[in-house]
Amino acid sequence: xxxxxxxxxxxxxxxxxxxxxxxxxxxxxxxxxxxxxxxxxxxxxxxxxxxxxxxxxxxxxxxxxxxxxxxxxxxxxxxxxxxxxxxxxxxxxxxxxxxxxxxxxxxxxxxxxxxxxxxxxxxxxxxxxxxxxxxxxxxxxxxxxxxxxxxxxxxxxxxxxxxxxxxxxxxxxxxxxxxxxxxxxxxxxxxxxxxxxxxxxxxxxxxxxxxxxxxxxxxxxxxxxxxxxxxxxxxxxxx
Amino acid sequence: xxxxxxxxxxxxxxxxxxxxxxxxxxxxxxxxxxxxxxxxxxxxxxxxxxxxxxxxxxxxxxxxxxxxxxxxxxxxxxxxxxxxxxxxxxxxxxxxxxxxxxxxxxxxxxxxxxxxxxxxxxxxxxxxxxxxxxxxxxxxxxxxxxxxxxxxxxxxxxxxxxxxxxxxxxxxxxxxxxxxxxxxxxxxxxxxxxxxxxxxxxxxxxxxxxxxxxxxxxxxxxxxxxxxxxxxxxxxxxx
DNA sequence: TGTAAATTAGACACTATTGTCTAAAACGTC
DNA sequence: GACGTTTTAGACAATAGTGTCTAATTTACA
Numbered sequence: 001x002x003x004x005x006x007x008x009x010x011x012x013x014x015x016x017x018x019x020x021x022x023x024x025x026x027x028x029x030x031x032x033x034x035x036x037x038x039x040x041x042x043x044x045x046x047x048x049x050x051x052x053x054x055x056x057x058x059x060x061x062x063x064x065x066x067x068x069x070x071x072x073x074x075x076x077x078x079x080x081x082x083x084x085x086x087x088x089x090x091x092x093x094x095x096x097x098x099x100x101x102x103x104x105x106x107x108x109x110x111x112x113x114x115x116x117x118x119x120x121x122x123x124x125x126x127x128x129x130x131x132x133x134x135x136x137x138x139x140x141x142x143x144x145x146x147x148x149x150x151x152x153x154x155x156x157x158x159x160x161x162x163x164x165x166x167x168x169x170x171x172x173x174x175x176x177x178x179x180x181x182x183x184x185x186x187x188x189x190x191x192x193x194x195x196x197x198x199x200x201x202x203x204x205x206x207x208x209x210x211x212x213x214x215x216x217x218x219x220x221x222x223x224x225x226x227x228x229x230x231x232x233x234x235x236x237x238x239x
Numbered sequence: 240x241x242x243x244x245x246x247x248x249x250x251x252x253x254x255x256x257x258x259x260x261x262x263x264x265x266x267x268x269x270x271x272x273x274x275x276x277x278x279x280x281x282x283x284x285x286x287x288x289x290x291x292x293x294x295x296x297x298x299x300x301x302x303x304x305x306x307x308x309x310x311x312x313x314x315x316x317x318x319x320x321x322x323x324x325x326x327x328x329x330x331x332x333x334x335x336x337x338x339x340x341x342x343x344x345x346x347x348x349x350x351x352x353x354x355x356x357x358x359x360x361x362x363x364x365x366x367x368x369x370x371x372x373x374x375x376x377x378x379x380x381x382x383x384x385x386x387x388x389x390x391x392x393x394x395x396x397x398x399x400x401x402x403x404x405x406x407x408x409x410x411x412x413x414x415x416x417x418x419x420x421x422x423x424x425x426x427x428x429x430x431x432x433x434x435x436x437x438x439x440x441x442x443x444x445x446x447x448x449x450x451x452x453x454x455x456x457x458x459x460x461x462x463x464x465x466x467x468x469x470x471x472x473x474x475x476x477x478x
Numbered sequence: 479t480g481t482a483a484a485t486t487a488g489a490c491a492c493t494a495t496t497g498t499c500t501a502a503a504a505c506g507t508c
Numbered sequence: 509g510a511c512g513t514t515t516t517a518g519a520c521a522a523t524a525g526t527g528t529c530t531a532a533t534t535t536a537c538a
Contacts, residue, residue: 027485043372045285048525059486064527132371133282136436150431174450180427181454188423189416192389197375211413215420218458266515287495298516303497 030056031063035077040126043133044074075141078130082145085123089153092118096160103169103221104213111186111209120190120200128194154179171222178220185212269295270302274316279365282372283313314380317369321384324362328392331357335399342408342460343452350425350448359429359439367433393418410461417459424451 034056038047049070053060067073092114097106118124127145135142158175161182165172172178189208193200200208273295277286288309292299306312331353336345357363366384374381397414400421404411411417428447432439439447 041375043282043284045282049527050525060526061487061528062485065484069527070525129371131434132368135434136280139435142434146431146434150434177428177450180430181424181450184423184427184430185420188419191419191423192385195370195374195381195385195389196378211416211420215458219454220457288497289495299496300498300517301515304514308497309495 027056027058027062028066031058031066031073032077032080034058035073036081036126039074039077040129044070044137049073074134075138078138078141078145081123081126081130082142082149085118085127086145086148086152088121088123089118089149093153093156093160096157098160098163100164100169103164104210104217107213107216108206108209111182111212112205115186115190115200115205115209116202119187120193120205125197125199129197153183157182168222170220172220178216181219182212182216185216188212266295266297266301267305270297270305270312271316271319273297274312275320275365278313278316279368283309283376288312313373314377317377317380317384320362320365320369321381321388324357324366325384325387325391327360327362328357328388332392332395332399335396337399337402339403339408342403343449343456346452346455347445347448350421350451351444354425354429354439354444354448355441358426359432359444364436364438368436393422396421407461409459411459417455420458421451421455424455427451 031052035047035052038052038055041047042051047070049060049063052073053063056063063073067076095113096110097103100106127149131142131145154176157179158177161170161172161178162175164170165175170178186209187194189204189211190200193204270291274286274291277291277294280286281290288299288302291312292302295302302312306315334352335349336342339345366388370381370384393415396418397416400409400411400417401414403409404414409417425448426433428443428450429439432443
């Protein structure tokens with residue numbers, strides 16, 4: 001059901017334990033997907049292996065064949081989602097506008113891509129919930145994600161902002177701080193939506209991005225560019 | 240153990256079911272506190288009544304006397320924490336600087352109070368986790384909190400910013416948006432800390448507030464005031 | 479088609495948890 | 509000190525979940 005790149009699935013499936021997967025790994029994939037859904041919905045202790053088995057259209061025993069016990073499965077799910085999420089993040093960061101034509105428009109579009117494909121999608125929601133729920137129980141597990149996810153996004157985005165700053169398109173002292181604030185501003189209008197678990201509409205994503213970029217540029221654009229960096233006036237207004 | 244105002248405890252304790260509480264309600268309070276801790280740590284399904292009973296220094300039967308079943312206790316805990324959290328929020332908003340002497344300093348101090356007493360404290364962490372974990376299972380339960388918590392804080396803060404704007408201390412178009420962005424900026428440097436469940440140090444709170452206010456004022460302060468609204472240069476630098 | 483691997487359904491022991499029940503003990507108040 | 513209430517410990521049935529085992533069935537591939 002859920003989109004999943006073949007490359008990622010196979011790299012995950014080719015792992016330590018369990019059956020030797022002669023050619024096909026569809027069972028593994030559907031177990032991982034089903035388990036991700038159930039763990040996300042119920043939390044670790046609330047999720048039952050039987051429920052996962054039913055949702056994966058697989059017998060309970062097959063799950064135990066592939067993953068020795070519940071916790072092994074949980075760890076595999078986390079690693080799978082983290083890997084996918086970080087890959088998406090990385091590919092998204094590569095679309096950052098380095099030669100912006102219209103700074104406001106280009107940054108807004110980037111922000112929309114980022115929220116839509118990384119922060120507000122299925123995996124993003126899963127990780128927010130799971131880190132919140134089980135982060136303290138498995139600190140080592142999420143450490144890798146933290147390093148290659150949230151921490152990396154700030155520093156990478158900081159470096160990209162630095163480029164724009166050196167070109168004179170922005171006036172920034174602390175690049176990493178500016179990156180964190182950019183992300184925070186983009187999320188400002190989405191926080192409320194996060195709290196339900198609901199997905200924001202495309203319209204909400206666009207207005208959130210536009211609002212964020214407008215404020216970001218008022219704070220960080222050189223004065224002479226302020227006039228040209230305003231958003232199209234009313235189309236993107238909130239609500 | 241945890242601080243708790245007497246007024247709130249009693250208003251909560253005087254409720255529908257259970258023993259008639261002749262004079263003392265210490266059992267109810269310690270059950271609620273212990274349950275809050277355990278639910279926060281383990282989630283609803285992970286928490287066991289026995290664990291709560293032990294942590295509350297109370298027999299299991301006593302819990303069933305006061306709260307008919309696990310879910311009743313859970314709902315009571317949520318309502319208790321929500322009520323306390325919203326009260327703290329409301330009292331904190333009343334300390335917003337309406338006649339600011341030094342705008343940067345006063346807004347920073349306000350932000351520190353807000354994060355320290357509402358967002359990063361015990362109840363704030365509890366609600367973030369629980370809404371994330373059980374929000375979809377009990378949408379009606381958290382609706383009240385959402386209305387009187389996050390939604391109210393934005394609109395109230397928006398109104399307070401409007402006052403400052405009308406006095407000429409700020410230049411704001413959309414007050415609610417500015418309020419959401421103010422809060423988002425304050426949280427920008429704390430997001431990472433939230434993800435562990437760890438509490439930020441006082442130093443981190445101060446630097447987060449100062450960074451946020453500096454950017455907020457660059458975006459929203461009238462031009463002629465920009466010079467005077469800079470933070471003390473190096474003391475508050477991040478890390 | 480034959481073989482080895484993977485999958486399945488079902489039974490199973492074991493543990494943990496919920497919620498009830500009872501009789502004894504502790505408590506507060508008069 | 510006597511009374512009624514609350515609390516307690518422990519036993520208890522009922523349920524649900526984990527993880528194992530087995531024997532039968534299906535699948536992949538030569």
